[in-house]
Amino acid sequence: MSLDLSTSTSIVLFGPPGAGKGTQAGNISIFTGKPQVSTGDMLRAAVKEGTQLGIEAKGFMDEGLLVPDNIIIGLISERMEQDDASGGLLFDGFPRTIAQAEELSKIANVSLVIMIEVPDEDIVERIVGRRMDPQTGEIYHVKFKPAPFDVSSRLIQRKDDTEDTVRSRLDAYHMQTKPLYDWYIEASKESHLRVISIDGRGSIQQVSELIENELRR
Ligand code: ADP
Ligand code: ADP
Helix, strand or coil, X not given: CCCCCCCCCEEEEECCCCCXXXXXXXXXXXXXXXXXXXXXXXXXXXXXXXXXXHHHHHHHHHHCCCCCHHHHHHHHHHHHCCHHHHHCCEXXXXXXXXXXXXXXXXXXXXXXXXXXXXXHHHHHHHHHCEEECCCCCCEEECCCECCCHHHHCCCECCCCCCHHHHHHHHHHHHHHHCHHXXXXXXXXXXXXXXXXXXXXXXXXXXXXXXXHHHHXX
16 A cells, blocks of 8 residues: 555654664655654753743653653644644654554544664663754764764763663553554554554664655555
8 A cells, every 4th residue: 555645644653762763753754744743852842941841741751751641642732733733743752652642543644653673682772872962953873873073072961861761761662652563553454554663773874765665665
């Protein structure tokens, strides 16, 4: 079945922490024209601004736990009201629970779900070596995607990108998020939804090609 990504349908991108969702989302967004919506980025912005929502979310994020569904659903409902949402969105890191997916199905028409799969043993190295350019939001890695020399002095490391926290985040992924794959497979039997699983173990470039090949099909 070929995909019609020109319509107002949305895309869901999910996978374990550090799988490469943020890294790949930029390309997918350019390829499909769908604006990227990252609940992680929205939550970090709220924490930085010190909003009530940010204060509520911070403790969960620092512990590597999922932020409660009602907070996330509130954020997404607000985002859906913006003008650019009418052509469909690329959701990066949302939904992360079946309850979130159920809510999303009421307010958006999801036509494609992309799961990026990376084994737990590769995740720790990716997370601990992740760095971000606070000026541009560009994601780097000390080994896999080193920053240019003039950028490296301003790089920051996320507070939750520690070996300890990543264990809790992986537990949350396996218990609460991974079941979404089967949930979406079931949903796809009664709709035009397409669910694809991408092997995220290769290089950034290799994973981009796997995803682009799927998007072209
Ligand atoms: P990663 O890039 O490592 O997958 P994110 O930046 O997407 O992490 O999210 C960082 C943290 O924000 C998560 O560990 C979790 O606490 C919270 N978070 C982000 N999105 C969601 C969501 N959809 N549901 C619940 N919590 C979320
Ligand atoms: P997520 O959004 O899923 O948490 P990111 O896109 O932030 O993941 O990637 C996590 C870290 O791993 C970043 O430092 C990124 O540069 C690096 N990374 C992303 N994809 C790959 C890949 N295919 N191979 C090696 N490192 C990668």
